[in-house]
Amino acid sequence: MQWYRHADLPKKQVADGILLSAVWGEGAMITFFDLEEGAVIPPHSHLHEQITFLIRGELTFTVGTETRVLQPGEGCVIGAYEEHTVTVTKGPAQALDAWYPLREEYRILE
Numbered sequence: 001m002q003w004y005r006h007a008d009l010p011k012k013q014v015a016d017g018i019l020l021s022a023v024w025g026e027g028a029m030i031t032f033f034d035l036e037e038g039a040v041i042p043p044h045s046h047l048h049e050q051i052t053f054l055i056r057g058e059l060t061f062t063v064g065t066e067t068r069v070l071q072p073g074e075g076c077v078i079g080a081y082e083e084h085t086v087t088v089t090k091g092p093a094q095a096l097d098a099w100y101p102l103r104e105e106y107r108i109l110e
Helices: none
Strands: 012-015 018-024 029-035 040-044 049-063 066-070 075-078 084-100
Touching: 066 075
Parallel strands: none
Antiparallel strands: 012 018, 018 029, 029 084, 040 084, 049 066, 049 075, 049 084
């Protein structure tokens, strides 16, 4: 059993205007992204399945050829190797992502 408090998790800056914190077990991982207005995650893909849930703010998400504006309480499921990009159109924003398999580069140790 592992307990955590989001506010106490270590944070890592992964790009301009983007902070990451993470929690993981043996086979599952969630990450919290704190994003400033105007921050951009450029087009990319990865071997991981990703489920994103927007907690606050507004994100413009492009997955493949489809673009949507996500509001709090909305999200998307991104398949492995599916290209996507994100722009923070209203910030500050916070999103929660679930990953499979674990994103080793997102492990943050104190």
